[in-house]
Every structure is written in C-alpha cells, then in structure tokens.
Amino acid sequence: MMRPVPGACDTRPPFSCIPKGAAEFPEGLVTPAFIIDEAALARNAHVLGQLAKETGCRVLLAQKAFSNYDFYPVFADALAGTEASGLYEARLGRETLPGAECHVFSAAYRDDEFDELLSYADHIVFNSPGQLARFAKKAKAAGKSIGLRINPEKSTQEEHAIYDPCAPGSRLGTTRAQWDAQMTPELVSLLDGLHFHTLCEQDAGPLAVTLAAVEEKFGDVLARMKWLNFGGGHHITRPGYHTGILRECIRKAQDAWGVSVYLEPGEAWALNAGYLACRVLDVTENSGIRSAVLDASAACHMPDVLEMPYRPPLFGAGEPGEKAYTYRLAGPTCLAGDVIGDYSFDRELVPGRLLLFGDMAIYTTCKTNTFNGMPLPAIFSRKTDGTLVKVKTFGYQDFKGRLGR
Ligand SMILES: Cc1ncc(COP(=O)(O)O)c(C=O)c1O
Numbered sequence: 536m537m538r539p540v541p542g543a544c545d546t547r548p549p550f551s552c553i554p555k556g557a558a559e560f561p562e563g564l565v566t567p568a569f570i571i572d573e574a575a576l577a578r579n580a581h582v583l584g585q586l587a588k589e590t591g592c593r594v595l596l597a598q599k600a601f602s603n604y605d606f607y608p609v610f611a612d613a614l615a616g617t618e619a620s621g622l623y624e625a626r627l628g629r630e631t632l633p634g635a636e637c638h639v640f641s642a643a644y645r646d647d648e649f650d651e652l653l654s655y656a657d658h659i660v661f662n663s664p665g666q667l668a669r670f671a672k673k674a675k676a677a678g679k680s681i682g683l684r685i686n687p688e689k690s691t692q693e694e695h696a697i698y699d700p701c702a703p704g705s706r707l708g709t710t711r712a713q714w715d716a717q718m719t720p721e722l723v724s725l726l727d728g729l730h731f732h733t734l735c736e737q738d739a740g741p742l743a744v745t746l747a748a749v750e751e752k753f754g755d756v757l758a759r760m761k762w763l764n765f766g767g768g769h770h771i772t773r774p775g776y777h778t779g780i781l782r783e784c785i786r787k788a789q790d791a792w793g794v795s796v797y798l799e800p801g802e803a804w805a806l807n808a809g810y811l812a813c814r815v816l817d818v819t820e821n822s823g824i825r826s827a828v829l830d831a832s833a834a835c836h837m838p839d840v841l842e843m844p845y846r847p848p849l850f851g852a853g854e855p856g857e858k859a860y861t862y863r864l865a866g867p868t869c870l871a872g873d874v875i876g877d878y879s880f881d882r883e884l885v886p887g888r889l890l891l892f893g894d895m896a897i898y899t900t901c902k903t904n905t906f907n908g909m910p911l912p913a914i915f916s917r918k919t920d921g922t923l924v925k926v927k928t929f930g931y932q933d934f935k936g937r938l939g940r
Contacts, residue, residue, distance in 0.1 A: 544851075545850050545851050547848055547893070548773070548774055548807045549807045549810075549848045549893025549894040550848070550850050550891075550893050551575075551807070552572045552574050552575045552578075552807075552808075552917075553572065553810065553850075553891075553917075556850035556851055556891050557812060557850060557889040557890065557891045559921060560812060560889070560923060561923065564812060564889070564923070565913060565928075566812050566813045566814045566830050566831070566889070566912075567811060567812065567813040567814075567829075567830050567831040567836060567910070567912035567913075568811070568812045568813075568912050568913040568914070568915055569809055569810070569811055569812075569895060569896070569899065569900055569912050569913070569914045569915065570809060570810045570811075570812060570915045570916075570917050570923065571603060571606055571805075571808060571809045571896050571900075571914065571915070571916055571917065571926075572808045572809060572810070572896075572917045573606065573609055573916060573917060573918055573919055574917075574919045575807055575808035575809075575896075576606055576609045576610070576804070576805060576808045576896075577609050577919070578772075579772040579803060579804055579805065579806060579808060580609055580610045580612070580613040580614075580804065581613070582771060582772045582803075583613050583614070583771060583772065583800070583803060583804065584612060584613030584614075586771065586778065586781070586782075587613065587615065589782070590782050590785045590786065590796075591785075591789065591795075591796075592785045592795075592796040592797065592798055593615035593616075593636070593795065593796070593797050593798075594613065594614055594615055594797075594798050594799075594800070595614065595615055595616050595617055595618040595636065595638055595797060595798065595799040596610060596614050596616075596617050596618065596628075596799075596800075596801065596804050597617075597618045597767045597799045597800060597801030598617050598618065598619055598620075598624045598627060598628060598801070598901075599620050599624065599801055599898075599901065600767075600800075600801025600802050600804070600805065600897045600898055600901070601801060601802075601804055601805040601896055601897055601900075601901070602624065602627060602900075602901050603896075603900055603901075603914065603926070604627060604631040605916065605926050606916070607631050607632055610804060611632065611635075614632075614635060614804075615635065615636050615797070616628065616632065616635040616636025616637055616638060616657070617632060617635060617636070617637055617638070618638045618639070618640065618767075618799040618801075619637065619638065619639040619640075619655075619656070620639070620640065620641060621639065621641045621644075621648075621652075622648045622651060622652050622655075624639075625637055625639045625652055625655040625656050626651075626655050628655070629655040629656075636657050636658065637655055637656050637657050637658075638656065638657065638658040638659075638660065638764075638797070638799065639652065639655075639656045639658070639659055639660065640660040640662070640682075640684060640730060640732075641662070642662045642706060642707060643662060643663075643666060644661075644666060644669075644670055649670055649673065649674075653673070653674060653677045653679065656679060657679065657680060658679065658680045658681075658682060658727075658728070658764075659671075659674045659679050659680070659681060659682070660681075660682035660683065660684055660728075660730045660764070661681070661682070661683050661684065662683075662684050662706075662707065662708065662709070663709055663713070663717075664683075664709060664713065664714070664717035664718050664722055665717070667681075667683055667722050667725065667726075668722060671722070671725045672725065675725055680727045680728065680761070680762070681725050681726055681727050681728075682726065682727060682728040682729060682730045682762070682764065683709055683726055683729055683730065684707065684708040684709065684729075684730045684731065684732065685708050685709050685710075685711075685714070685729050685730070685731050685749065685752070685753055686700065686701060686705060686707060686708030686709060686710045686731070686733075687701065687708075687731055687733065687745055687748035687749045687751075687752055687753070688701055688710055688711075688748065688752070689701055689733065689744060689745050689748035690702060690733075691733065691734065691737065691741035691744055691745060692734070692735055692737065692741070695735055695736075695843060697842065697843075698735040698843075699733075699735070700732060700733055701733050707732075708731065708732075710752075711752040711753065714753075714756075723756070723759075726759075726760065727760065727761045727762060728760050728761055728762035728763060728764060728794070729749075729753060729756070729757065729760055729762075729763055729764070730763075730764035730766060731745065731749055731764070731765065731766050732766025732767055732768065732799075733745050733766065733768070734766065734767070734768025734769060735768045736768065736770050736802065737768055737769065737770060738770060738775075738776055738777055738780075739769070739776065739777040739778070739779075739780035739781040739784065740777065740780060742765065742769065742780070742781060742784050743780055743783070743784055746765075746784050746787065746788070749763075750791070754791075754792075757788075757791075757792040757794065758792050758793070760792065760794050761794060761795060762794050762795040762796070762797060763788050763792065763794040763795075763796055763797070764796075764797040764798075764799060765784070765785075765788075765796060765797065765798050765799075766798075766799055767798075767799045767800045767801050767802070767803075768800070768802075769781065769798060769800045769803060770800075770802065770803060770806065771798075771800060771803040772803045772804075772806045772807075773803075773806055773807075801897065801898075802897045802898070805896035805897045806894065806896075806897065807893065807894050808894075808896045808897075809893075809894065809895040809896025809897070809899065809900075810850075810891050810892060810893055810895050811831055811836060811837060811847075811891070811892040811895040811899065811912065812889060812890070812891055813829045813830050813831035813889075813890055813892070814829065814830050814886075814887055814888065814889055814890070815827045815828070815829060815884050815885065815886050815887065815888040815890065816828050816829060816830055816867060816886055817886060818862070818883075818884055818885070818886070824863055825860075825861065825862050825863065826862065826863045826864075826865050827862040827863070827864050827865070827884045828865055828866070828867050829864055829865065829866060829867065829875070829890065830867065831866060831875075831892075831912070832866025832867060832868050832873050832906075832907075832909055833865075833866055833873050833874065833875045834866060834868055834870050834872075834873045834904075834906055835866065835868065835903060835904050835905065835906050835907070835909040836866075836899065836903055836909075836911075836912055837875070837892070837895065837899055838898075838902050838903075838904070839898045839899070839902070840875055840876070841872065841873075846875070846876035846877075847875065847876070847892045847893065847894065847895070848892065848893040848894060849864070849876075849878050849890060849891065849892055849893070850890070850891040850892075850893060851880075851881075851891075852878040852879060852880055852890075853878065853879040853880075854878075854879065855877040855878065855879055856879060857879045858879035858880050858881050859879070859880070859881060859882075860879060860880045860881070860882065860883050860884065861877060861878070861879040861880075862877070862878060862879075862880065862884055863876075863877050864876060864877075864878060864890075866909075867907075867909075868906060868907040868909060869907055870906075870907075875892075900912075900914060905933065905934040905937070908934055910929060910930070910934070911929035911933055911934075912929075913925065913926075913927065913928040913929065914926040914927045914928075
C-alpha cells in the first residue's frame with residue numbers, strides 16, 4: 536500500500552473539517568471507503584436545531600438522503616423526527632429513534648404493507664385523492680395524522696428537470712384542478728395537514744415563491760389545517776443560505792393559517808459531511824486524454840454524479856488545465872460513461888495514489904449498488920478528534936446475497 540500523498544490545503548466547504556485531506560487517514564486505509572465526519576454532522580445539526588428553537592418549526596430528517604442510523608444520535612437533540620419514503624424507512628426511523636415523530640410520504644401505498652406501516656408512522660401523507668379515499672379512514676381510525684401532498688405547479692429550478700416535481704404532467708402531488716374535481720367534503724374532513732415538496736438544493740428565495748403559489752392555489756383550505764409540511768430541498772446548512780427569508784416563510788404560515796410548520800430536509804443534515812476515499816488503479820492515455828481508473832465508480836458508489844449530473848469536489852484538485860496534470864477520473868466498470876469528471880493536479884497520478892471526494896455523505900451510502908460485482912465501500916466514522924472508527928465493511932456475500940439463494 537502506498538503512502539497517501541498530502542494534497543494542497545483545500546478550504547472549500549466540503550473539506551473544511553479535514554484540512555489535510557487524505558493525508559489525515561492511516562496509510563493502510565482500505566479503499567473505496569466512505570468516511571462520515573461527525574464534527575460536520577454536528578455543525579449541521581446545530582444550525583437546524585437553532586432554527587427549530589427560534590421559529591417553533593419542526594425539522595425532520597428525510598432518510599432517503601442519509602440513513603446511516605449509527606449517526607442519528609448526533610442529530611437526536613435537533614430533530615423532531617424522521618421522514619420516510621415507504622415501509623422500510625418508516626421502520627428504520629421508528630426502530631432507531633423510538634421517541635421521535637415518524638412521518639411517511641409515498642407516491643402510492645400498497646394494500647399488503649399498510650397495516651404494518653400504521654404500526655410505525657405518526658403522520659401519513661397521501662399523494663392523491665384516490666390514495667386518500669383508499670387508505671385514510673383506516674389510518675385515521677388508527678389515530679394517525681393525515682396529510683395530502685399538494686402540487687402548487689410552480690417550478691423554481693431550471694437546471695435539474697429530473698428533480699422538478701412541478702414539471703407539467705408530474706405524478707407528484709395533487710394540483711388544484713385535481714383537488715376541485717376529486718376532493719369530496721368527506722375526504723377534506725379527513726385531512727389534518729398539507730404537504731408540498733418542490734425544491735432541490737435551493738435557497739429560501741424559491742421557497743418564498745413556492746409559498747406564494749401555495750397560498751394562491753390552496754389558501755382557502757389551509758386555514759382548516761393543523762400543519763403544513765414544506766418538504767425538503769432546503770439547503771439550509773450551506774454557507775450563505777438566506778435563513779432570514781426561511782424564517783419569514785415559516786412565520787407567515789404560522790400567522791396566516793395557524794399551522795404548525797414542518798421541514799423535512801435530507802441533504803441539509805449531512806451536507807459537506809462525508810468523503811469517499813479511493814485509489815488510482817491505472818492511468819491510460821488515448822487521443823490526448825489521460826484517464827485515471829479508480830477503485831471507486833460513479834455508477835456504483837456515487838450515482839448522482841451521473842443522474843444529477845454533477846462533478847463532485849475532489850480534495851486539492853483543480854479545474855481541467857488549471858494545474859500541471861489533467862486527468863479524466865473514471866470507474867473500473869464496463870460502463871463507458873462511468874466517468875466522474877476531469878480534474879487537474881500538481882503532480883502526476885500514479886497507481887496507489889489516494890484521492891478524496893467531498894460532500895459524499897448524501898445520496899451515496901443509501902444508493903450504492905454492486906453492478907459489475909463492484910465491492911460496496913466500507914463505512915467509517917471520523918470522530919471529532921480526527922480518529923477513524925469502522926462502522927461497517929462489506930464483502931462478497933453482500934453482492935451474492937441479493938442475487939439468489
Ligand atoms: C417528499 C420529499 N421530502 C424530502 C426530500 C428531501 O430532499 P433533500 O434531500 O433535497 O432535502 C425529498 C427528496 O426528494 C422528497 O421527495
């Protein structure tokens with residue numbers, strides 16, 4: 536195993552807790568490995584906890600973004616509860632944070648899971664009047680708080696259409712036209728709250744625009760609700776986020792409609808709080824493009840790089856051409872498009888060189904896969920004193936076990 540090469544100091548937010556980058560890790564660190572930074576998680580939790588304390592809103596953890604439950608104790612004092620996308624996440628939230636609220640939203644629930652779901656969830660949010668009609672009476676009889684996801688039909692993001700629930704024809708949320716056509720007085724009487732989720736990695740300005748659309752389309756029904764859930768996509772813990780505008784939005788909803796306000800961010804809890812450590816396996820050159828093949832894969836270990844798509848931050852590396860040596864970093868799988876991005880370095884890359892991608896705690900560990908028989912990265916905790924503690928390692932059985940007997 537070669538010694539990690541210290542990178543240049545990197546002051547970008549994804550690396551602010553780790554000034555020496557890969558050089559902070561033990562020489563024998565087996566890669567690929569996710570390293571979750573407890574100091575960074577605690578910093579995010581502090582910001583979200585203060586927001587809740589000062590505004591009276593209740594902040595949930597959307598587990599779809601980050602569900603490494605060994606770290607939930609870091610959030611415990613700040614969060615009101617968890618948000619789940621279905622049965623398994625609801626169960627995880629209930630099991631790991633038994634005293635906290637357990638909310639669930641799914642685009643459609645299954646008959647054969649609903650009774651079990653009722654045993655975990657406190658709030659159940661339905662996507663359509665049809666789902667409400669099918670399940671809400673049963674949920675209400677079980678003492679659950681019932682919500683309907685609304686679609687204010689106000690797109691506020693252009694860059695990532697795949698993440699826009701307000702796109703024309705969207706299946707996500709009930710539009711006002713659908714409400715008018717299908718919501719009978721009996722169905723309306725079952726509702727305790729409304730839910731919207733329209734943002735993705737956004738500041739509070741787009742939230743204010745969305746809230747105005749919610750008021751325009753659903754203002755008349757909001758006054759009879761007990762709560763309003765603003766969904767996720769709020770990048771509250773990123774530097775420069777306009778918390779003042781968010782606070783105004785919360786206060787406006789509390790004052791205008793007398794509702795309790797819930798937020799359910801995922802990313803904000805674990806933003807800039809994780810790294811993916813990996814090594815160079817080989818360097819090739821073709822038509823003037825130098826590629827470094829890594830032991831980490833975009834397709835298997837950081838699929839948002841391809842889905843979003845985006846180029847993840849890499850400790851100490853520059854834009855292509857900025858430093859002396861530019862490489863295309865790519866995974867070892869058969870997928871030609873398993874490319875992470877182009878980066879430049881002060882020194883040539885050689886096999887064994889340790890590299891560190893940043894902001895790797897969100898939408899990563901919960902989205903990994905073993906395509907091509909790729910190993911799943913180990914998960915480590917970086918304690919506040921800088922030591923690494925193994926949380927979990929994976930092996931052949933984790934690959935084989937999902938494929939057959
Ligand atoms: C209904 C709902 N709530 C919360 C979230 C969390 O969003 P984020 O992780 O961007 O904050 C999502 C993400 O897709 C969502 O669909």
